[in-house]
Amino acid sequence: MTMMVSLLRTSTRLIALCAAVPLVLFSNGCSTGTDNNSAQELQAIPQLSGKAALGSWGVQTANISSDIKPGDDFYGYVNEGWLKTAEFPAGIPRMDSFVELALKAETDIREIVADATEKPENSNQQQIAALYTSYTDLDTLEKQGLQPVKDKLAAIAAATQRGELAALMQQPGYNAIADLNVQIDTRDPSRYILALRQGGLGMPAREYYLLDEAPYPAHRQAYADYISDLFKMANMPEMQALVADIVQFEHALADAQWSNSEMRNPVRMTRYMSLAELAEYAPGIDWLAMLNSLMVAPNEPLHKDVIVVVNTDSALQKIANIFQTTDFNVLQAYMSFHVLDNYADYLAKPWRDRHFAFYGKQLQGLAEQRSLEQNAIALLNGYLGEVVGQEYVKRHFPAEYRQSLMVYVNYLKNAFRERLQAPGWMDDATRKQALEKLSMLKTEIGYPTRWHDYSALELKKDDLIGNIDRLYGWLMNDTLAKLHEPVREWEWSYSPQQVNAYYSPPQNEIVFLAAILQPPFFDPNADFAVNFGAILTVIGHETSHGFDDQGSQYDGTGRLRNWWSEASAKEFKKRGDQLVAQYETFEPVPGAHINGRLTLGENIADLGGISVAYHALQNYIRDHYPDGAPVLDGFSAEQRFFLSWAQMWRSKRTEDYQRQLLLNDPHSPGRFRANGTVRNLDAWYQAFDVGPDAALYLPPDQRITTW
Template identity: 40%
Template sequence: GAAAAAATTKTAKAPVLSAGIATEYIESSVRPQDDFFEYLNGKWLKNVEIPADKSSWGSFMELRENTLPQIRAIIEKAAAGNPAAATDAQRIGDFWASYMDEARLEQLGVTPLNGELAKIAAIKDKSELPAVLARLGKIGVNVPFDFGIHQDNKDSTKYVADIYQGGLGMPDRDYYLKADDAKLADVKAKYLAHIEKTLALAGDKNAAANAKAIVDFETELAKIQWTKVELRDPIKAYNKVNLTDMGKIAPNYDWATWFKTTGIEGKTDYVIVSQPTYLKGFAELSGKTSLDTWKAYLAMHLVDSYSSYLSKAFVDQRFDFYGKTLSGVTQIEPRWKRGVGVVERAQGEAVGKLYVAEHFPAERKARMETLVKNLLVAYKQSIDKLDWMSPATKKEAQAKLAKFTPKIGYPNKWKDYSALVVKRDDLVGNVMRSRVVEADRELNKLGKPIDREEWGMTPQTINAYYNPEMNEIVFPAAILQPPFFDANADDAVNYGGIGAVIGHEISHGFDDQGAQYDGDGNLRDWWSPSDHKNFKAKTKMLVEQYNAFEPLPGYHVNGELTLGENIADNSGLAIAAKAYKISLNGKKAPVINGMTGEQRLYMGWAQVWRSKMREPAQIAQVKTDPHSPGQYRANGTLKNQPGFYEAFKVKQGDKMYLAPKERVIIW
């Protein structure tokens, strides 16, 4: 039998690769030259309902939904084996059990928070606030300012604490300040009601008066906060301050106590203050705000931060505002799906390690490495041909590109969760302890060498990212499946899908923010004045193109806020198309089901962004998300690609047509 089997394998043909395009969704009544997104995805857009428990639906969400049962099985397996104490399996299993035991949570009500609520109620004097804010920040409560640890933007060999604004219960300052927008004003009124009900559930006798005081306080915070567009400027946000000089930035505030309680003191002698004017305004506002308002505000944010882990009344109240009002979702996700998320937030890599072992074949990583290599080659060739970049800057760009670190699938070194104590009957305690473990993990980086093995996303995340300070592009295992990456499909669709995502992440190194960092991850201007001028002219056109898009009447895309992502989409797809040509090695692309290689590449791009969104979620997205809505990521990007015009014979008079001088071609 063995010999016969060997003989047959010799003659077996290579598997026939599919086109990988979901042609069943094509709406043939729409011409690809008029609305490519609608043409390719029209039947899907018409027939698919957004699930009742989702604010939007599309490729990313669908993959996440398919991954959830796999992760649930992993968690339940860990929970079932009666594992030894203080192992990953015990921590995963008992955390899950503590979340799924709803009867116990009903019985407990708000009592798991009584200790923290009592500490807030016992505050006698505003001088105690800095220590209280530091402690609450550490257990994950949304306070008016907090800090994160990352690499120093101007010295990427050092970790630094970066202080930033916070403390609002709604997604953006516009929700507080745009009284002329009826929809936002309605959300604000419902937010007030949400706070009142939350306080009442927690036993506050003055819930109505306190709720009003809290919303007024947050409105004052919103006034002094920087806008989402202002927050995009890394130079403006880089303000290096010695710990002893914090009083100069924000006078009349006890910074020494805050630094001591956070644990920053003694680990570093300076911090980066991201929004100095905000901190100054905050210190003044804090002084003017009554102690009673402060106590109500802190109690409310504590409860809000832990509502999901309390009894049903709290869970429902939180969902009523953050789900129904803010996102338009009509139904809460089933308990088990939320439970998967809870376990992942606390022990993401411990779960990820098990996920990768079961669901990430080695050959997927190998094929991905080839894709990344071809994209880097395409960038290298492209830089030399750029007409807008000076020769000296091209040299710097090549040096930066050569230093890119790709990470694919999963980390080489897994996070250790042994410091986390997990009890089967103490959900709130488990969440609190896990937040403290992560806060300590971050804090302990100060003064240590940079950990280049660390990942900012778990392997089971459907996403990818570029980190300018590390100059690395990271692709978790879970995004490496259809429609992004299809192991059974011809390469064209993969270059249009994951290839353009790879290109997107690489080009973040050269977008309006990323280009301000050099190959070592330091903020340093390596462009000549003429490069800046030429680049600015191109990006100004891109800002105007996207400003014109209007997903809902009266709500336009913010071309400034979305600029970095739009540059990355534009460049990523352009480079993916070049990389696809490189991969063909001079051979002609196969025609599959009547579609040329180039056509399949652009179809691969447009099917990735297949998505729908509920109206309230769409408003929040336009206000807060640096990414454009899916339909514009698809069409807006394609309109600027010369290859798209050739592949689909787009001509003057077609709705997808832009005159050559109006097309933004960066790479």
């Protein structure tokens, strides 16, 4: 479930070679998970001597509304004060708990940058200093002009065959109409496999090309103007005449692509073919030549019998045909534009300004850019995240957090086990398989036990685009090397200073990054019920991803296989369909509803996570407060649990950005994550005495439970 903050629009096309995408929350670490009834599960939460960061015990009660009733809008009731006063940071189209912590992490990283030195060569310190300086040295960038990308543009212009263009597409800086990945093979989770899926668009989602209602026609016109302006700035008038053709080409790609909802089916996303079979299935592209353009030493060239997993088969078949039938000069113009677009943020200030005017102002409703220094730090996080992360955790991740968090993890696992064992809609055969999967779940906290070795990476303080290309090349080679290795159990999908948590289906693993283990998600000085309502619901959320509509199709070893009985699968689907119907009634912006299918996995994880965490809270009170948990400022432990849950999801977004997320983000907006879950929980109705006259009220027979 992805809610991690991307504070700089770094082109994903430059870093497309990456691990298989995990299911993320928002998304020395060690494998500390256990599933035994150990004494640790009965321990009390370690109480530190400090003061809670928010309010006197973990919730900012000053933000609670005196006018909104909990049953009418629980999110608004808890967060009214914050919603009235919170402002968007410059250059960011949202403000929420994730952004607040990301900005804090940036402040911490600013100290790391200030301490970075240029010696020794290729050390973490030197690489940080070089990349930061190369981005912020506007005088050097102004002098270089367009020279750093001239070779790439010349390579496109020199091509005479489609195969040459296809081979370029996988190289640093070029746009690929088929994205390459290396992912864990779900038939055999002990190894990796090459994967291919649809790609090639310049706007955020396929719907930007296909929808006729406002604001999408205006966005398409602004996109055409942006393309034309980049060609004008690059002194390429012959390309300006092809702007409409480029937009039409991308429209055809968008029309061929699967929707984000369609890509939520892991079985459908897993079609195995040899390269020879792919060539026969989608003959418009020389796939072998395209992939072998990447197979540099020490990677061996591929041959036609190599098996790849084709994630979006019918889309790639159509895309290959579009590539084959589109005029060659249009393909060259398309690729030339995307070189300019991909590097616009790494050129002189006029290029950055024009890039922001389209992607920031037009598409996200932003009035101003972030500062040069803030963008530089975001660049470091995007391209040197793990190098920065090594320095970050030395300074900002207290060792005692892990011990404290593991008490919560163990309570969560025990509660999840109890709920799975309870009689209900899941039959015994499926329940046995679910319990086995839960027992195999691994937990990682803070940062990995092993880091990648970047010592061979050369970064220079006066060569930004060269640095970006070398970073991409390092990542490409490291990723392709996995094809000759066992699965890297130590490798994480995100850097520890990112505000995130995630579940990996093929590894059956939940990971909590260091930066998210702060208020409002986790505060070791806060009331225990507050942490149960925040970090334990996060832990429950990620654990629930192992059993949502996607994760439930993987077994405990990470293998993609059906372990559900027909009867249990039918019951689970019924609950999912009910959840889809509930969320599709929500309208975050006028005329735009939540896509219940796209957000189903995250909504299941939210509902499952808060349900299991509340069960764990009751177990904790039973174990440590036999006479009942204390009341704080008039709020019971149960009320504090739910207050903390809603506080965690406080959020503001620009309307343009919210519309964008409704198309491609699998998460519901914060208001509906908070309200959409609690209205299904009997305990919430009891805690706040919510009756049938409340706006959020659901009759008991309409409340959905999973486990």
